[in-house]
Amino acid sequence: MGRKTRLVACAVSTFIAFFAVTSSLGNVIVRVDPQTALLLSPENAQIEAAYASNTYLNLSTQRERDEALLQARSAIIKDATAVDGLLTLAIDSEIDGDRDRAADIFEHVSRLTRREYRAQIWAIEEAVARGDITQAIKAYDLALRVSEQGRRVLFPVLAKAINESKIRRQLIDVLGTRPIWEKEFVNYLVANPAEPEALIALFNEGEGAGITIDSVSRSKIVDALYDSEKADAAWAYYRSFRGIQSADSSRDPEFTYEGDGRSTFDWRASDAPEVYAAINPAPEGGTVEFTFPSSGLVKVLEQGQRLPPGRYRFRATGSSAQNQTDANPFWIITCANGSEVARINLPEESGADWQFAGIVEIPRDCFSQNLALMLRPVSGFSNGVGIITSAQIKRVASGRD
Known part of the structure; x- marks a missing residue:
């Protein structure tokens, strides 16, 4: 191999190595700095789409908005699966009042990947707008299955929604299938009992579906009710799982109770x-x-x-x-x-x-x-x-x- 040939081969190898490294770096950096990621990997459609999405969401002028949309379209032309670019166009259509086009794009993204929780959040909002509780809970389930970030956003919303009996029944059906997020959600409910009475209803109604909680969680719910000045409800719930028949005496006079959960009504x-x-x-x-x-x-x-x-x-x-x-x-x-x-x-x-x-x-x-x-x-x-x-x-x- 001649010197020139070796130099060309070396240059090609160096270019390929540089592209591989910068592309990999770009894929990592895009999560925190889309602009730097794009500079490292300008031909990466996914990174370009992420940059367009970030720019659009932080825009301050019409010109910046138009540039972000052009960037999103450019990314989609390079790679039809550039989800961030598609979602940017969908959000823009929603803002412009073109809900049909937005719906088409969101549904297209959902078909491309079920792991895109932003599309699932849109599906939730769309189902809620139609009053379709069953479809809304299904969309919640999908979003919670695919994204930890989605759980942080959606758990508080779903926790407040269990106050509605129709939503609670649909949620029990889903929890009965043992989704991956079930235990984490139950732990969240117990740790953040915004609606303790609705929470009791959820667990009581969910017993047939196998939804159970331990004694520590039950005690936390009792205390949440009591601390929110709902002593009657706290006492009624405590009696329901401890089998207390009468309020005419204190309990456990000889300290025989060995359970882990202790509420305000226990020693x-x-x-x-x-x-x-x-x-x-x-x-x-x-x-x-x-x-x-x-x-x-x-x-x-x-x-x-x-x-x-x-x-x-x-x-x-x-x-x-x-x-x-x-x-x-x-x-x-x-x-x-x-x-x-x-x-x-x-x-x-x-x-x-x-x-x-x-x-x-x-x-x-x-x-x-x-x-x-x-x-x-x-x-x-x-x-x-x-x-x-x-x-x-x-x-x-x-x-x-």
């Missing part, structure tokens, strides 16, 4: 930094262990209540592990507005064995209550440990004290 240990507290459940009877604070009054254990007005008896047992005589915890019952209903102190000279007892009157204007164990500071006893083995407030039968 909850404090996470205050001043103390350590832990519920140790067991089928035969558990305990609550805690340390004492060295300063300040600290709530260490609590359970929300829905006790009807009337007379109740409170009992609790426990002990101080170090036989600390000045450890003087007490129980307090407050209404939802913070007003104190009752306080049950330890009898004097209780020593290490604790026996709490008292009669409590729940007034008629106190519809929700909180039962809590409070710890007073104990000097020189910051490492001491206390234990509660049982606690219950229960309605007194008529005619009995």
Whole structure:
């Protein structure tokens, strides 16, 4: 091979290598900087289409708009599958009021690739405009299957839409097919319960389709309802999955519940930094262990209540592990507005064995209550440990004290 031939071959190889590298770089850079990507790979129709789309969406003058449309058409001529170019023309037609042409282009893009979520979003809007809920939910399904970005955009919209029973029924049918986005969507709903009552309806109605949630998620929904001042709905939902028959007493008096999910109506240990507290459940009877604070009054254990007005008896047992005589915890019952209903102190000279007892009157204007164990500071006893083995407030039968 002569020197000239070798130089030509070298030049061709260098050109091919340069084109391959710059084209690859362009494909990467186009996601963040379409203009630079186009400079690196001017013959790449997909990059040219992306540049046209980016320019069109950020245009400020008619001239820039026209140039973007010319660029989009140029990309389509080079490659009829340049989706960004097609979508640019579709959006322009929509803006100009030519919905038929826009529809034709969007449908064409959908036939080219089902992974283009922007076309699916258009399909959603088109179906909604026609009042076609079934088709809208199908379009949601396609968009959510193909794009994580689509999920970030569409999950909040779909979460609000479940308040409509017709939409909810169609959504249940789709969720029953176990789409790839089902679990992520359910987790989103539980973490962002904008419509907790509609969310309960979705899960209750979806049981037949196999749509289930765990105890932690159920507890989050209870708390969302309660925190949004819907205590009646929160209590009703809690009773539905815990099998609670009556509101005339507190629950789990001997700390036997071993589930992961704990709502406002379950025993909850404090996470205050001043103390350590832990519920140790067991089928035969558990305990609550805690340390004492060295300063300040600290709530260490609590359970929300829905006790009807009337007379109740409170009992609790426990002990101080170090036989600390000045450890003087007490129980307090407050209404939802913070007003104190009752306080049950330890009898004097209780020593290490604790026996709490008292009669409590729940007034008629106190519809929700909180039962809590409070710890007073104990000097020189910051490492001491206390234990509660049982606690219950229960309605007194008529005619009995």
